[in-house]
Amino acid sequence: MHAHRISPGMGDGRDLFRAGSPNTVRIMHGLNPFIQGIVYSTYDEKRGPIPLSTLPRNIPRQVTNIVSKKTLNLLSVDGNLASNDLEILSFAPHDLKGLVNCMVFMDENARGRKRFDTLTVLFKHAHDGIFYKYIxxxxxxxxxxxxxxxxxxxxxxxxxALPETLSSLSGELDHLLRELQDSELKAGSAFPVAREENAPVGKELHPIGRKVIVVGDPGVGKTSIVLRYTNNAFKKTYVATMGVSLSEKLVQVEDKTFEYIIWDIAGQSKFERMRKHFYMGANMKILVFDITSKESFKNMKDWNADIGRFIKEPIPGVILANKHDKESSATVTRDEVEQLAAKLGMKCFYTSALSGKNIKEVFEYIGTLSLDRVSPGK
Known part of the structure; x- marks a missing residue:
């Protein structure tokens, strides 16, 4: 497989789109199944952001154009972005995300004596957990x-020379992804299986993937809840989540096996710009507040609305009234909790990450919600 420059007269790549799903790019032959393509872009002083080279050659023009514009815009919008920083961006209309390397080179002949390039590895929304976890x-x-x-x-x-360079990078990434998958499978972890959207799913080897997002104010116990569920442990020392933390758990619900990829999303305002990317592709939501913090309770509606801004189709969820072990210090009444649950249309559980109260029950409950959304035959 060789990469090729974008040039007039090339096919527009319409064969890469699924029949009946015009905005979804197919897995491209010759690449690792987790990688949909690679795009090298530059900022041309006369033409603006343009793709210089792609792997494979027939990535649709509408995809390469939006990738070039959006990734190069990172360098102009985010003045704090270092030249070798990796970012993950969403290209929502095409069911794609990209692992983006922004590059700034000194060039005496360029305006401002700098040249701006980006390198983007494209992957499906469904596989974004791999790239966040192993960035x-x-x-x-x-x-x-x-x-x-x-x-x-x-x-x-x-x-x-770019086509050969991109081809070499593709080979290295393929080797890395296979190593990561092998190591996780040996450890018994739930590494996602890359497959076509409508491919048959086997119960044991190919569980049904579910992305679960966990949101709430800083310090309400989100990380401790996830840790208690996945490792049956509890950390007494609070460390602010650095943007997002990922955990996996295989769960059997009736005759179905689900693979939960649990996204523990940081509540600090400094991560607000990234949260919209973390939300995308979610199947379930867990809203957490601290019963000893009235402010975190009041913010539940805002967190739910924040998710709704970026996920247009409603997704089922649950509310957790956490730190039940501190019930004597509660500042939120049960009547208030019941009113909130009714208003948001979600069930509420009183939980304690310290004691483990209702933690397992919460995830069993969202398993039943998952079951209701499984297509017949899966």
Whole structure:
């Protein structure tokens, strides 16, 4: 498989779209099944953001154009973004996300003496947990790629050499992803299985994936709840979540096996810009407040509305009134909790990550909600 430059007369790649689902890109032959494509973009002073090279050659123009514009806009909007930072962006109309490396090169011939490029590895929303969880594992590959590009960026034949460079990167990423999958399977973890959307699913080897997002104010106990459920442990020391923390759990509900990918999303305002990306593709939501914090209770409606801003189709969920072990210090009454649950149309559980009260029951309950949304035959 070789990468190719975008040039006039090339096919527009319409064969990559599924019949009956015009906004979904198919898995591209020759790439690792978790990778949908690779796009190298640059900012041209006359034409603006443009794709210089892609792997494979027939990624649809509408995809490469939006990737180039959105990724290069990162460099102009986020002044604090370092040249070798990795970001994850959503390209929602095409059911894609991208692992993006933003690059800034010194160029005496460019305006401002700087040249701006981006390298984007595309993947499906359904597989974003892999890339969030292992983003640090991908960093060295992108760093080496950037060093290679930087040494040749001003060469006259730079663009001609890009296809081979992207092909080499694809091979390295393929090897890394296979290593990660093998290590997780050996450890008994629930590493997602890349497959076509309508492929048959086996009960034992291919559980039904469910993305569960856990939201609420900082310090209400989200991380402790997830930790208690996945590892049957509790941390007494609170450490603010760095954006998002991912955990996996295989759950049997009646005759179905579900793979929960649990996204513990940070509540701090500094992570607000990233939260919308974490929400996308969610199947279930868990809203958590602290019964000793009236403010965290009042913010439940805002958290629910925040999710609704970015997930247009309603998703089922549950409310957790956490820290029940501190009931004597509660500042929220049971009547208030019942009124909130009725208003948001969700069931509420009183939980304690410290004692484990109702933690297992909560996830069993969302399992029944998952069961209601499974298509017949799966």
């Amino acid at each position: 640090d594992n991908f960093t060295p590959f992108f760093n080496r790629m950037q060093e290679s590009v930087e040494s040749r960026r001003n060469d006259t034949n730079f663009t001609d």
